[in-house]
Amino acid sequence: MDIVVFGATGMVGSRIAAEAVSRGHTVTAVSRSGRAPEGAGGAVTSAAGDATDPDQVAELVKGAGAVASALVGPRDGTDPRGPLVQLYQNFLSGVRAGGAPRTVIAGGAGSLLVAPGTRLCDLPDFPEMYKPEALAHADLLDTLRADPTLPIWTYISPAPELAPGERTGAFRLGVGDEILPHASSISAEDYAVAFVDELESGAHPRQRLSVAQTA
Numbered sequence: 001m002d003i004v005v006f007g008a009t010g011m012v013g014s015r016i017a018a019e020a021v022s023r024g025h026t027v028t029a030v031s032r033s034g035r036a037p038e039g040a041g042g043a044v045t046s047a048a049g050d051a052t053d054p055d056q057v058a059e060l061v062k063g064a065g066a067v068a069s070a071l072v073g074p075r076d077g078t079d080p081r082g083p084l085v086q087l088y089q090n091f092l093s094g095v096r097a098g099g100a101p102r103t104v105i106a107g108g109a110g111s112l113l114v115a116p117g118t119r120l121c122d123l124p125d126f127p128e129m130y131k132p133e134a135l136a137h138a139d140l141l142d143t144l145r146a147d148p149t150l151p152i153w154t155y156i157s158p159a160p161e162l163a164p165g166e167r168t169g170a171f172r173l174g175v176g177d178e179i180l181p182h183a184s185s186i187s188a189e190d191y192a193v194a195f196v197d198e199l200e201s202g203a204h205p206r207q208r209l210s211v212a213q214t215a
Helices: 011-022 054-061 081-098 128-146 188-201
Strands: 002-006 026-031 044-048 066-069 103-106 113-115 153-158 161-163 172-175 185-187 207-212
Touching: 002 011, 002 054, 011 026, 011 066, 011 103, 011 188, 054 081, 066 081, 066 188, 081 103, 081 128, 103 188, 128 153, 153 188, 161 188, 185 188, 185 207, 188 207
Parallel strands: 002 026, 002 066, 026 044, 066 103, 103 153, 153 207, 161 185
Antiparallel strands: 172 207
16 A cells, blocks of 8 residues: 655654555655655655645645654644644645545544543643643644544544554554553554554544553
8 A cells, every 4th residue: 555654754653654664565754854764764755745735745645545644733832732733734635635535643642531521631740841732632633523524534642651662563452532541651663553553444534542552
């Protein structure tokens, strides 16, 4: 399958690209710089592209079997809430115009529910430095759910701690907003395994998933 990965040079995007390549998929790795993602080897085609430009996105995704997005909002200390939502509105407009059948989005953990009506980011010990991005992703998920005209998407949240580690291929997958029991961490490599599983299957259209370590 032809897969286009946006945000392909970051920690998550590079691992998604590498995982997809390891399964024999044809991968186009898109970033602003056009650099090749680390770890994917020579099997990836690198491309420069601006995800905020629907015309560029449409051209890049033409003929793709699926699109992966590891895009992030601004991390310069400004409020990322509005900019992240606008980024995805532009990006998904381009995906629609390019005719790609589905998009899988690397999401955040902060809006997962730890109790009815209580999100992880609402807890008093949630780190303040991560709260703006958590709220931005909460707004993004609300926007996706509110607009049935958007192209098919799946939003995948990691466990609260996501970091480079080992690819074990063992993890738990949750469907919906509730955090998985005892979910604490997931390696970026195992998150990528779950992510590419969804790219391949398209089993959860317009749904939120979460991924955590095995209990």
